[in-house]
Amino acid sequence: QLKQMLTKFMRADYNWPQASSAERFTLEEVLQGIRANQFEPFFQPKVEFKTGQIVGAEALARWIHPEQGVISPYGFIPLLEQSGEIDKLTFLILEKSVAACRSFHDRGCIFSISINLSPNSLDDTTLADKITQVVRNAGIDPRYIILEITESAAMTDVAHALENLVRLGMNGFILSIDDYGTGYSSMQQLTRIAFSELKIDQSFVKDFADNEALRIMVKSSIDMAHELQIKIVAEGVETQQEWDLLKNMGCDMAQGYLIAKPMNLISFVEFCMGYRLRM
Ligand code: C2E
Ligand code: MG
Numbered sequence: 097q098l099k100q101m102l103t104k105f106m107r108a109d110y111n112w113p114q115a116s117s118a119e120r121f122t123l124e125e126v127l128q129g130i131r132a133n134q135f136e137p138f139f140q141p142k143v144e145f146k147t148g149q150i151v152g153a154e155a156l157a158r159w160i161h162p163e164q165g166v167i168s169p170y171g172f173i174p175l176l177e178q179s180g181e182i183d184k185l186t187f188l189i190l191e192k193s194v195a196a197c198r199s200f201h202d203r204g205c206i207f208s209i210s211i212n213l214s215p216n217s218l219d220d221t222t223l224a225d226k227i228t229q230v231v232r233n234a235g236i237d238p239r240y241i242i243l244e245i246t247e248s249a250a251m252t253d254v255a256h257a258l259e260n261l262v263r264l265g266m267n268g269f270i271l272s273i274d275d276y277g278t279g280y281s282s283m284q285q286l287t288r289i290a291f292s293e294l295k296i297d298q299s300f301v302k303d304f305a306d307n308e309a310l311r312i313m314v315k316s317s318i319d320m321a322h323e324l325q326i327k328i329v330a331e332g333v334e335t336q337q338e339w340d341l342l343k344n345m346g347c348d349m350a351q352g353y354l355i356a357k358p359m360n361l362i363s364f365v366e367f368c369m370g371y372r373l374r375m
């Protein structure tokens with residue numbers, strides 16, 4: 097039973113859910129889709145509890161497949177990671193996201209955009225410079241770009257990963273720990289790199305309304321983050337009850353279906369225009 101409970105908190109990075117047969121692709125098909133420009137970021141808003149305002153959005157990769165419709169990351173990211181081709185997607189998503197960010201800023205909407213970095217990408221010591229170049233070319237200040245790193249990625253003692261993260265931090269990017277609570281030695285990690293945001297994994301928020309142990313863990317994480325001057329985001333907020341509990345616990349931001357699902361750029365802009373402060 098304990099094992100069952102623990103596996104619930106394990107990071108799914110290298111143990112992604114099996115894609116349905118309709119969604120099983122070959123690497124060549126995925127690369128072909130990238131060449132055909134069929135990938136784009138969807139955006140999911142991040143809302144601040146205190147003000148109810150949208151403060152940013154996470155860019156989440158989608159494959160708009162001509163026959164099979166919108167394909168989730170589980171259908172292509174594992175293939176790209178295993179084959180060492182993930183950077184093609186990383187930079188495609190980064191470029192489209194900073195372009196979107198630019199157009200938001202031009203319209204007076206000062207949002208941050210969050211980008212997911214794959215653990216594998218951090219092995220390449222030129223990554224930090226390449227990312228910085230793309231963002232500067234778009235005329236965006238790196239402090240509006242949040243780079244999300246899953247704990248497992250940040251965990252490895254690989255010098256290259258640390259070097260990249262330190263350099264990205266020095267270049268002004270905001271570093272965020274994704275899926276917090278599902279990895280290991282997370283505490284130590286917080287002491288080595290200047291992370292400014294922590295995203296508590298949705299497995300903690302799911303069912304936490306009627307699970308006291310989960311609520312205690314979430315509350316402790318919020319308090320710890322605040323002691324370290326780190327902002328904390330709750331992922332997977334689906335109900336008003338979860339919103340209210342997190343708000344009372346002092347959580348900084350929420351992301352989840354209660355606010356909105358990830359949307360394509362046009363729907364995201366429409367959503368923002370019709371958005372009314374959530375309290
Ligand atoms: P993540 O970074 O932890 O992103 C959050 C995931 O939770 C997203 O799944 C989002 O759609 C989902 N989500 C948000 N709110 C809710 C909710 O209220 N309920 C539920 N059940 N789910 C919610 P998605 O878009 O399928 O992405 C899955 C993972 O794929 C991401 O997890 C991230 O690790 C990875 N990923 C997505 N885009 C990229 C990318 O461009 N590059 C890399 N390297 N990884 C990516
Ligand atoms: Mg993320």
Ligand code: MG
Nearest residue numbers: 212246274275
């Ligand atoms: Mg993640």
Ligand code: MG
Nearest residue numbers: 274275297331
């Ligand atoms: Mg996450």
